[in-house]
Amino acid sequence: MKYDNNLPLWHYNYCLILFCEKLKFNKQKIIFYDIIHKKGRERMTISEKHILETLKVLERMGAFLVAGNNPPNIMTLGWGAIGYIWNKPVIITPVRYTRYTYDLIEKHHEFVISVPQKDLSDSLLRCNQITGRTADKFKELHLHPTRAKIVDTYIVADCGLHLECKVLYKGGMEGFSLIDQKIKDQFYESKNYHTMFFSEIVAAYTTI
Numbered sequence: 001m002k003y004d005n006n007l008p009l010w011h012y013n014y015c016l017i018l019f020c021e022k023l024k025f026n027k028q029k030i031i032f033y034d035i036i037h038k039k040g041r042e043r044m045t046i047s048e049k050h051i052l053e054t055l056k057v058l059e060r061m062g063a064f065l066v067a068g069n070n071p072p073n074i075m076t077l078g079w080g081a082i083g084y085i086w087n088k089p090v091i092i093t094p095v096r097y098t099r100y101t102y103d104l105i106e107k108h109h110e111f112v113i114s115v116p117q118k119d120l121s122d123s124l125l126r127c128n129q130i131t132g133r134t135a136d137k138f139k140e141l142h143l144h145p146t147r148a149k150i151v152d153t154y155i156v157a158d159c160g161l162h163l164e165c166k167v168l169y170k171g172g173m174e175g176f177s178l179i180d181q182k183i184k185d186q187f188y189e190s191k192n193y194h195t196m197f198f199s200e201i202v203a204a205y206t207t208i
């Protein structure tokens with residue numbers, strides 16, 4: 001299974017940072033972080049279990065990032081980091097600016113990460129081979145969109161765990177700021193840099 005620069009999947013799939021130690025410190029805050037549903041007082045708490053499960057699946061298989069709504073688009077996501085910034089649970093997702101998904105996140109400033117709870121590796125791989133610019137990937141991959149609870153996009157109903165995210169900050173990578181030459185050579189030879197989206201996890205829940 002290959003991705004950009006012909007790197008093996010295990011290489012590509014490394015999570016950027018596991019903030020485990022930090023999470024332990026902020027465990028109370030993260031576990032009891034309450035989100036009030038806009039339609040009522042439903043609690044959709046992000047727990048340590050959600051966080052660890054998301055990071056584990058990202059590393060092993062990848063997850064779906066859903067953005068946009070007319071129609072929604074899905075992208076395979078392999079990297080991410082979860083931590084606690086600005087007194088909020090935050091996920092950092094690197095998206096290359098050439099992706100159609102990048103345009104959708106820039107437009108809407110919100111998205112969902114749907115984490116498979118069964119083996120969807122074929123769909124994840126196929127999802128990487130086509131772009132939402134020319135295809136409706138939900139249809140192509142026979143995946144099922146269901147409305148997200150808070151953000152104005154969809155979840156992949158075939159997955160069991162979902163993180164709804166609102167972008168707080170973005171940082172575009174600059175070649176001259178990249179200190180590690182090996183990373184530069186390995187991932188950015190073509191200068192197709194990532195933008196790091198720092199997003200608040202406004203809801204985390206399971207559906208299956």
Ligand SMILES: Cc1cc2nc3c(=O)[nH]c(=O)nc-3n(C[C@H](O)[C@H](O)[C@H](O)COP(=O)(O)O)c2cc1C
Nearest residue numbers: 062076077078079094095096099100101128131132
């Ligand atoms: C396992 C795997 C992980 C991936 N992770 C990322 C990622 O973290 N960021 C990114 O920009 N692209 C990533 N990709 C590539 C995109 O999923 C791929 O380019 C996709 O076709 C983009 O779709 P779009 O043009 O509809 O946005 C990954 C691909 C695979 C196979």
